[in-house]
Amino acid sequence: MKIDFIDLQTQYLKYKEEIDSEISEVLNTAQFIGGEKLDELEKNLASFVGVRHAIGCGSVTDALLASLMALNIGYGDEVITTPFAFISSTEAIAFLGAKPIFVDIDKDSYNIDATKIEAVISERTKAIIPVSLFGQCADMDAINEIAKKHNIAVIEDASQSFGATYNDKKSCGISTIGCTSFFPANPLGAYGDGGAIFTDDDDIATKIRIVLNHGQNDKYRYKYIGINGRLDALQAAVLNVKLKHFTDEVNLRDDIGSRYSDLLEDAEVIIPKIAQNCTSVYTHYSIRVKDRDAMVEKLKSKEIPTKIFYPLPIHLQEAFLYLGHKEGDFPISEEVSTQIISLPMCPYLTEPNQDFIADAIKDN
Numbered sequence: 483m484k485i486d487f488i489d490l491q492t493q494y495l496k497y498k499e500e501i502d503s504e505i506s507e508v509l510n511t512a513q514f515i516g517g518e519k520l521d522e523l524e525k526n527l528a529s530f531v532g533v534r535h536a537i538g539c540g541s542v543t544d545a546l547l548a549s550l551m552a553l554n555i556g557y558g559d560e561v562i563t564t565p566f567a568f569i570s571s572t573e574a575i576a577f578l579g580a581k582p583i584f585v586d587i588d589k590d591s592y593n594i595d596a597t598k599i600e601a602v603i604s605e606r607t608k609a610i611i612p613v614s615l616f617g618q619c620a621d622m623d624a625i626n627e628i629a630k631k632h633n634i635a636v637i638e639d640a641s642q643s644f645g646a647t648y649n650d651k652k653s654c655g656i657s658t659i660g661c662t663s664f665f666p667a668n669p670l671g672a673y674g675d676g677g678a679i680f681t682d683d684d685d686i687a688t689k690i691r692i693v694l695n696h697g698q699n700d701k702y703r704y705k706y707i708g709i710n711g712r713l714d715a716l717q718a719a720v721l722n723v724k725l726k727h728f729t730d731e732v733n734l735r736d737d738i739g740s741r742y743s744d745l746l747e748d749a750e751v752i753i754p755k756i757a758q759n760c761t762s763v764y765t766h767y768s769i770r771v772k773d774r775d776a777m778v779e780k781l782k783s784k785e786i787p788t789k790i791f792y793p794l795p796i797h798l799q800e801a802f803l804y805l806g807h808k809e810g811d812f813p814i815s816e817e818v819s820t821q822i823i824s825l826p827m828c829p830y831l832t833e834p835n836q837d838f839i840a841d842a843i844k845d846n
């Protein structure tokens with residue numbers, strides 16, 4: 483039996499008729515940028531999350547960039563985020579000339595440790611970007627409270643948590659701005675790059691829309707310096723179909739994630755800890771093991787694919803050495819990055835395959 487790390491083919495075959503028909507509609511109308519498909523998607527995304535505005539964009543990297551730009555964040559400003567994450571949050575901050583200020587992660591959730599945030603807030607701090615990793619939201623209440631006290635914005639990077647809940651609120655709808663990625667491997671994945679920005683703030687939404695379209699507020703009139711960060715109609719068409727089935731897939735993800743945890747309960751690994759007030763969409767089912775190389779090899783010998791998210795924390799990456807950090811500065815991020823390993827996960831992982839993976843992990 484062949485096990486995929488993420489099985490996108492089975493999902494496509496399940497919705498093939500709907501997806502093919504939506505795609506051919508776009509081809510027939512030749513409306514490739516903006517238009518009805520995007521309007522429909524934005525309306526449905528806003529209603530799914532429960533916010534006033536959802537804005538499609540080219541990727542979450544564009545989403546984070548446009549959000550920071552809409553908040554006038556740039557040279558001399560500081561933005562707090564974590565070093566154990568995908569690069570986009572730090573990349574967007576640095577790209578605008580602002581300074582990424584790292585806070586270590588919590589050892590159980592792998593998300594920003596909210597208890598360590600206040601210690602790094604300065605007069606220059608303008609925002610916090612918590613990255614909701616692996617499928618579970620960061621501790622947004624605690625983060626929002628700190629942000630409110632210091633009058634700064636919170637931008638959730640919810641690329642991996644879209645569909646998850648925090649105190650019954652949906653990820654992307656719990657902060658000043660929520661950003662998600664429709665990268666194909668994510669729970670709501672497009673057939674190429676894509677992302678979305680969510681907010682209840684009308685002024686921020688208006689500015690973000692302008693920034694994502696070259697800063698253009700009228701035909702060939704440019705109010706701000708912007709970017710080309712639009713979501714194209716073909717991706718919107720695919721996402722419209724997938725969003726219709728998304729809640730079912732989120733439920734399947736929850737079942738499969740919980741089943742993994744039951745199967746691995748007695749294994750010598752650390753399984754994900756989901757906070758009581760949270761649900762996870764298990765974008766990645768990630769466990770911690772002492773001897774990761776041996777585990778990767780053991781699973782590989784049984785043709786079980788694994789991935790490592792992420793092997794080197796951002797403060798130790800060559801591009802960010804200019805920040806002056808060294809090994810030991812963020813010990814939990816550093817330790818987790820040597821032990822973390824993600825297992826095959828998607829709504830269509832079969833029980834026999836999951837049993838096979840769990841048995842292989844437990845096999846000595």
Ligand SMILES: Cc1ncc(COP(=O)(O)O)c(C=O)c1O
Binds near residue numbers: 571677
């Ligand atoms: C947490 C996180 N941030 C950022 C990204 C980058 O997304 P994109 O390729 O849409 O810019 C990803 C990709 O999935 C991600 O998981």
